[in-house]
Amino acid sequence: MAVKIRMRQQGRKNRQTFRLVVTDIRNPRDGKYVETLGSYDPHQKGANLTVNTERLTYWISQGAVLSDRAENLVKKVAPDVIRDLQEKRNAKRVKLA
Numbered sequence: 001m002a003v004k005i006r007m008r009q010q011g012r013k014n015r016q017t018f019r020l021v022v023t024d025i026r027n028p029r030d031g032k033y034v035e036t037l038g039s040y041d042p043h044q045k046g047a048n049l050t051v052n053t054e055r056l057t058y059w060i061s062q063g064a065v066l067s068d069r070a071e072n073l074v075k076k077v078a079p080d081v082i083r084d085l086q087e088k089r090n091a092k093r094v095k096l097a
Contacts, residue, residue: 005060005064007020017039
């Protein structure tokens with residue numbers, strides 16, 4: 001099963017909030033998901049993003065792929081997780097070259 005970490009849309013029209021979820025890539029954007037990793041409210045000032053970094057690192061180690069938007073949001077809260085992920089990608093590229 002190919003797993004992806006992406007944003008799931010919640011809330012009412014013109015006032016959406018998002019959840020960071022682990023899901024199968026074949027599921028629709030707002031379809032069922034395996035686990036919730038955090039939440040994001042773009043309308044709230046200050047601390048509008050929460051992420052469970054422990055579970056995030058677990059899913060990345062299991063082979064889950066971060067979507068572009070999810071990666072940009074996680075970079076704000078847990079830059080060390082993204083740094084480790086990029087180091088692994090670079091090491092993989094060096095092996096292939």
